[in-house]
Amino acid sequence: MRGWKNIVITLFIIVNIHCRNADEVENEIELSGDLKELIKRITPGFEENLVRAFKNEGLRYQQSTNNNRNVKKLDTVLISVDDTKIELGNLKFPWAPDFRIIKLSADLSMLCLDVAFKLGDLRIEGEYEATNMTLQRLLPISSNGRIEYCNREKLLT
Secondary structure: OHHHHHHHHHHHHHHHHHOOOHHHOOOOOOOOHHHHHHHHHHHHHHHHHHHHHHHHHHHHHHHHOOOOOOEEEOOOEEEEEOOEEEEEEEEEEEOOOOOEEEEEEEEHHHOEEEEEEEEEEEEEEEEEEEEEHHHHHHOOOOEEEEEEEEEEEEEEO
16 A cells, blocks of 8 residues: 555655646646656556545545444424424434545646545434424323434535
8 A cells, every 4th residue: 555655645746746736737748758758657557446445445544433433413403383382302313434436526727626426425413302282282192212313325526
């Protein structure tokens, strides 16, 4: 992994040295023959290697934090719809990162990296209590229970 980081840093420095201004980047960068040959050899597998590095790092992180999952507690939410009052409480956002790269493209001459990846399922769980104020005047009734919301396969680009 250390060699991969060195290659990325070296390419980044080379492009930065040869580009005076981000607005004035030319399509061709003047490089010495050996350096140009090295970049030509690295470029075909650059995106594939970068995707592999992201996936490996994500899997290592997920395995290291798998035993104690990340649980974020959320604030209580009060919603009013007409005469109905709804309270969402004890909300938890259990989420273990599961990043999957869908698309990756690199434009080294413009120092641009376009990444699209999946976040996996985003779940919120907690408790609710709903009360209808009109009905409440006649009968002291409210509805409560557990609630779980799952937003599947979210994509980020």
